[in-house]
Amino acid sequence: MTDQTLVQVVLPGIVEPEDLQVRRAARPQPGAGRITIAMEATGVSFAEQQMRRGRYYDQPPFPFVPGYDVVGRVYAVGAGVDPALLGRRVAVLTKVGGWASHVPADARDAVEVPEGLTAEQAETVVVNGITAWQMLHRKARVSAGQTVLVHGASGGVGQVLTQLALAAGVTVIGTASVRNHDALRAAGVLPVDRTANVPEQVRELAPDGVDAIFDHVGLSSVVECWPLLRRGGTLISYGTAATRDDTGSKQLPVLKILARTTLWTLLPNGRSASFFNIWAGKKLNQDRFRARLRADLTEVFGALRRGDITTSIAARLPLAQAGEALRLAESGTVSGKIVLTP
Known part of the structure; x- marks a missing residue:
């Protein structure tokens, strides 16, 4: 590979992971106002699993280069x-394009x-950090003494979200597989078995309800947990x-949640979604x-440097x-971030 070679991983269509293509x-x-980033690390997130x-x-539309951040x-x-x-080290949220040796970006990003x-x-x-920070502090606006329910507390966003909440003085109830419960307890989280009756377990831990719920599962989980607020x-x-x-429309599951959460918020019930x-x-x-x-990612980087949050690779x-x-990411057998390097 010469110094002027660009290497990209291309998702050509709905294919198996082994059928991703390497393009040079x-x-x-x-161009004007833009930069090229020599990639040092990019990640594999749930988004790429869905995109595949x-x-x-x-x-x-296919084909395109995946990679949500770099x-x-x-x-x-x-x-x-x-x-x-x-020469400065920077981070950019890309949505697509991050799986490449060199990534173009707007300098302002x-x-x-x-x-x-x-x-x-x-x-x-x-x-993961921007998502967790914005949901916790911009959307839910949690405060010390409150109690929240985090679905997938051992997942990518869930791990950061629970740690940020604990650092803010919030009690965290987290759903996860039983094999992850000891680690959650050690971190200060009240674990709930995600394969059992989640509402029943949460009510035992928070009889008066919780102040916020963070759900990545989908409509059935949203409906099930709404009464816990x-x-x-x-x-x-x-x-x-x-x-x-699933097969079929990829927009419909999101549209169903949008319709349900909008309706709930419009109702005079004192809760929002x-x-x-x-x-x-x-x-x-x-x-x-x-x-x-920029402000939120700076806050997350600060929390990482202070040790308020720790992450695993x-x-x-x-x-x-x-x-x-x-x-490997789709296998569900590992805990922590899967990182791609040059």
Whole structure:
């Protein structure tokens, strides 16, 4: 591979992980206002698992390069971009395009990674950290002394979410497989068996209800847990994990949740519900969206440096083995972030 070669992993269609394609091409120069990032770490998230099946609700048409986020050094800058950015380690939320040796981005989307964090450490909290922080502090606006229910407390977003909540003085009830309960207890979480009657277990732990619920499972879970909210509480849905292997419309599961949560919020019941979309508001006000994302990711990086949150890396694989990494992520046999490196 020459110094000017771009390497990308391409998702050609609805294929098995082993059928991802590696593409090599000449590396383009960044245009005005843009930068090129030499990737040091990118991750495998649930989004890519859905995209492989054509199930992510607003994914681009095939073929495309997956990769929801990327961390790396600024390799080149276009016209109008401060050349002082060259060589600096930055993180960018991309949605797609991160699975590449060099990733183009708008310079305004780059958030500098603070000293003391490695690229891999930073990668573990980009999409997961922003999602957790915004749901917890911008949507639910939790405060010390409250109690929340986190579905998938051992998952990517769930781990960060529970730790941020605990750092804020919040009591956390978390659903997970029984094999993960000891680790949750050690972290200060009240574990609930996700395979048993979840509402019954939660009521035993919080007889008066919970102040917030964070659900990534889908509509059936949202409906089941809505009655667990106390007055003034809020339910935030942020995924449809239960539909990952379904067929048919990829938008319908999200639309059903949007309709249900909107109806509940309009009713005079003293509770609210919503569907969280990390990209909400970007088209309406890009400057505000960027400022909010920069502020929130900076907060998450700070929490990581202080030790308020810790993350684990389940596996590190080279970019060319992205298919193997995706298969491992889909197996459900590992806990922690799967990271791709150059």
